[in-house]
Amino acid sequence: GQNIDQPTEMTATEGAIVQINCTYQTSGFNGLFWYQQHAGEAPTFLSYNVLDGLEEKGRFSSFLSRSKGYSYLLLKELQMKDSASYLCAVRRSNYQLIWGAGTKLIIKP
Amino acid sequence: ETGVTQTPRHLVMGMTNKKSLKCEQHLGHNAMYWYKQSAKKPLELMFVYSLEERVENNSVPSRFSPECPNSSHLFLHLHTLQPEDSALYLCASQMWREGSYEQYFGPGTRLTVT
Numbered sequence: 001g002q003n004i005d006q007p008t009e010m011t012a013t014e015g016a017i018v019q020i021n022c023t024y025q026t027s028g029f030n031g032l033f034w035y036q037q038h039a040g041e042a043p044t045f046l047s048y049n050v051l052d053g054l055e056e057k058g059r060f061s062s063f064l065s066r067s068k069g070y071s072y073l074l075l076k077e078l079q080m081k082d083s084a085s086y087l088c089a090v091r092r093s094n095y096q097l098i099w100g101a102g103t104k105l106i107i108k109p
Numbered sequence: 110e111t112g113v114t115q116t117p118r119h120l121v122m123g124m125t126n127k128k129s130l131k132c133e134q135h136l137g138h139n140a141m142y143w144y145k146q147s148a149k150k151p152l153e154l155m156f157v158y159s160l161e162e163r164v165e166n167n168s169v170p171s172r173f174s175p176e177c178p179n180s181s182h183l184f185l186h187l188h189t190l191q192p193e194d195s196a197l198y199l200c201a202s203q204m205w206r207e208g209s210y211e212q213y214f215g216p217g218t219r220l221t222v223t
Contacts, residue, residue: 004151008149030210031210033210033211040216041216042113042199042214042215042216042217043152043199043214044214045211045212045213048210048211087152089152091210094205094210095140095142095157095159095164095165095205096154096157096165097152097154097212098151099151099152100151101149101150101151102151
């Protein structure tokens with residue numbers, strides 16, 4: 001079967017660091033995406049990992065371990081605008097993404 | 110400013126109505142998607158069109174009927190829906206080529222079936 005697990009909700013403080021984990025068990029793996037979705041808005045692309053390791057992009061970094069079926073999104077210097085849902089998705093084929101249910105991140109002042 | 114637009118943004122319909130959702134992409138992409146997003150559930154892929162040919166159909170009930178008249182437009186025709194079909198319907202587009210797999214989403218249509 002296809003399974004992607006993320007925590008349902010996380011809370012963090014403005015200015016701090018938070019790590020959102022994603023574990024997956026899928027038949028076929030061609031890469032892993034992270035998307036951000038603010039309430040009532042479209043999901044927007046954050047990162048795409050194909051190879052093992054850490055990819056850094058400004059305040060956001062994404063890590064992948066294919067052997068462990070594990071990824072995380074690291075957000076540094078949290079800002080109130082980072083309050084959103086973060087979606088993990090595995091690319092199985094050219095067109096098919098398997099999505100997690102998303103992690104709602106709440107930032108407190 | 111998103112390059113993918115969807116109309117209407119909100120829709121309330123009865124179970125016997127017929128309505129259509131529209132998606133338009135202004136990005137020159139060659140693939141378009143319909144997803145269903147229900148509260149606290151993963152996005153569910155419904156249909157994929159590549160170069161106006163349907164390439165994925167994930168066992169979606171026949172009361173949902175997609176149409177892709179050209180590479181910029183995608184429709185989802187709805188008829189005889191059920192209350193459990195109430196959800197956010199997201200359209201996405203992609204420029205499919207080797208090494209490029211990012212999907213760009215529209216803001217969605219919030220559908221309520223009464």
